[in-house]
Amino acid sequence: MDHLIPRPRLAESAPGSFAFTPGTAVSGPTDLVDPVRLALAVLDLGRGDDASARVRMTRDPALGPEAYTLTIGEDEVLIAAGDAAGAFYAGQTLRQLLPVEAFRSVALPGTEWRVSCGRVEDSPAFSWRGAHLDVSRNFLPKREVLRMIDLLALHKLNRLHLHLADDQGWRLESRAYPLLHEVGSHRTQTITSFYHEEPTYDGVPHGGYYTLRDLAEIGAYARARAVTVVPEIDVPGHASAILAAYPSLGATPGERHHVLDRWGISPAILAPLPGTVDFLAAVFDEIIEALGEVPYLHIGGDECVLDAWEASAEIRAYRAELGLDSPGDLHAWFLRRLADLLAERGTRAVVWDEAFVSGMLREDTIVMPWRGAAVGRRAAAAGHEVVATPVFPLYFDYGEAASAEEPLAIGETITVADVAAFEPAPATWADAERARVTGLQFQLWSERIPDGRTLDYRAWPRGCAAAEVSWTGGPARPEFTERLTRHLERLDAFGVEYRPLAGPRPWQRGGGARRHRPGVIDIQEVMRRVDEMTLTADSTRPSM
Numbered sequence: 185m186d187h188l189i190p191r192p193r194l195a196e197s198a199p200g201s202f203a204f205t206p207g208t209a210v211s212g213p214t215d216l217v218d219p220v221r222l223a224l225a226v227l228d229l230g231r232g233d234d235a236s237a238r239v240r241m242t243r244d245p246a247l248g249p250e251a252y253t254l255t256i257g258e259d260e261v262l263i264a265a266g267d268a269a270g271a272f273y274a275g276q277t278l279r280q281l282l283p284v285e286a287f288r289s290v291a292l293p294g295t296e297w298r299v300s301c302g303r304v305e306d307s308p309a310f311s312w313r314g315a316h317l318d319v320s321r322n323f324l325p326k327r328e329v330l331r332m333i334d335l336l337a338l339h340k341l342n343r344l345h346l347h348l349a350d351d352q353g354w355r356l357e358s359r360a361y362p363l364l365h366e367v368g369s370h371r372t373q374t375i376t377s378f379y380h381e382e383p384t385y386d387g388v389p390h391g392g393y394y395t396l397r398d399l400a401e402i403g404a405y406a407r408a409r410a411v412t413v414v415p416e417i418d419v420p421g422h423a424s425a426i427l428a429a430y431p432s433l434g435a436t437p438g439e440r441h442h443v444l445d446r447w448g449i450s451p452a453i454l455a456p457l458p459g460t461v462d463f464l465a466a467v468f469d470e471i472i473e474a475l476g477e478v479p480y481l482h483i484g485g486d487e488c489v490l491d492a493w494e495a496s497a498e499i500r501a502y503r504a505e506l507g508l509d510s511p512g513d514l515h516a517w518f519l520r521r522l523a524d525l526l527a528e529r530g531t532r533a534v535v536w537d538e539a540f541v542s543g544m545l546r547e548d549t550i551v552m553p554w555r556g557a558a559v560g561r562r563a564a565a566a567g568h569e570v571v572a573t574p575v576f577p578l579y580f581d582y583g584e585a586a587s588a589e590e591p592l593a594i595g596e597t598i599t600v601a602d603v604a605a606f607e608p609a610p611a612t613w614a615d616a617e618r619a620r621v622t623g624l625q626f627q628l629w630s631e632r633i634p635d636g637r638t639l640d641y642r643a644w645p646r647g648c649a650a651a652e653v654s655w656t657g658g659p660a661r662p663e664f665t666e667r668l669t670r671h672l673e674r675l676d677a678f679g680v681e682y683r684p685l686a687g688p689r690p691w692q693r694g695g696g697a698r699r700h701r702p703g704v705i706d707i708q709e710v711m712r713r714v715d716e717m718t719l720t721a722d723s724t725r726p727s728m
């Protein structure tokens with residue numbers, strides 16, 4: 185009971201133990217039984233009636249969303265939950281109480297599937313407990329996304345934000361606009377040099393995309409595991425891949441674009457004109473149809489260079505027609521228009537904080553303040569729901585140590601302890617502001633995450649700390665480290681190539697000075713600069 189991650193609200197041990205045997209069956213309403221059987225798939229539990237079953241599920245509407253109680257006696261296990269997510273989490277807790285062998289993909293012979301008796305009463309402090317995956321800069325095949333969902337689920341994390349579109353690649357099939365995946369999903373090469381160096385490229389094509397059926401599969405796989413997929417189509421900036429496919433959507437007529445082969449901010453921007461809105465509406469409709477349920481869709485809004493809008497007579501005239509004073513207002517208007525369009529489809533918009541700074545957001549739009557707590561607080565004070573996503577300490581593309589042994593990261597340093605100490609809703613804020621914070625999300629930007637192995641290394645165990653904070657609501661207690669050490673054995677059994685607490689394994693090391701340049705980008709310096717930028721609507725960011 186004392187080694188669960190995330191820490192449950194209440195857990196008490198009792199004498200004795202319960203043993204799962206090959207015949208153990210689960211009884212209760214199907215929508216609660218199925219999630220428990222899925223969480224404990226390794227045990228291959230049967231379904232039974234109340235007389236024969238030794239695991240019994242009951243629905244308790246008094247328990248809130250995602251909440252459960254779990255009572256383990258010597259003869260039976262009783263689970264109460266208010267919804268399928270709660271039932272699933274009861275199953276995940278049971279899995280952690282079993283031997284670590286429960287985290288393998290099959291039950292190996294010779295394991296005794298015994299859990300100690302006791303009682304758990306549990307519910308999450310925050311409703312948004314997320315991970316963001318950038319599949320644009322470096323594509324991750326579907327199998328990696330599904331595996332990520334498994335890993336989120338076992339940490340009781342419940343949002344997967346998929347960054348599907350950026351300058352370096354468009355990652356989704358479109359039947360309405362097929363050039364998006366035919367042209368926008370690949371680039372001829374990728375930059376290998378660092379900033380301020382003479383550019384060099386690898387000469388290797390890079391690409392990939394999910395079909396709409398893949399997206400449907402990802403969504404359904406996630407839903408069965410209490411995870412909501414939050415797709416992101418980042419506009420109007422970060423638009424090189426879209427414009428490579430459909431240059432006519434751009435702000436500069438006749439300008440040709442290619443899928444970007446380097447990092448940083450590009451001036452490629454969509455025109456904020458009705459044709460672009462129609463285009464995006466068609467893309468949103470395809471996403472919504474594929475996923476079925478889309479409670480949230482992220483429309484980006486970050487890092488837009490608006491110069492091309494001012495240079496275009498047509499866009500200036502359109503802005504005047506709308507009665508808007510500045511390109512910043514037009515940026516705000518455009519995102520508002522998209523959010524309204526999503527609202528008509530029953531979907532809430534999510535934006536990066538630039539869109540809040542621009543103004544004009546719908547009140548129900550969710551704000552992700554990546555540039556820090558100050559802008560997050562302003563968004564909360566303005567009545568927006570806020571999901572904490574600050575660079576420090578939630579950008580997991582930053583390295584965990586300023587050491588030449590670390591593999592190449594975008595900057596440094598963000599440690600497990602930094603994440604564990606994070607306060608999503610700071611105590612210094614007013615109660616009304618704190619109440620607007622619905623959770624947190626860690627970001628896995630992928631400029632320096634080329635594959636699934638690197639993803640494992642960046643995501644875990646910092647993701648375990650994020651799970652702890654988002655489930656319990658505040659900084660982790662000191663004993664967290666002890667629990668984490670035991671939890672890592674579960675990740676070993678699962679096959680996760682996480683970063684060991686003591687540092688990288690020999691084959692995880694960066695290879696010395698060429699791949700690692702300590703101090704190139706310091707996180708504190710980044711935070712100082714991005715925070716300053718939130719004070720102006722012009723969101724251009726220093727390149728990294």
Ligand code: TNX
Binds near residue numbers: 486579581594629
């Ligand atoms: C900032 S956060 C970005 C991303 C980069 C990331 C690298 C945000 C909205 N923009 O485009 O990938 O930094 O850490």
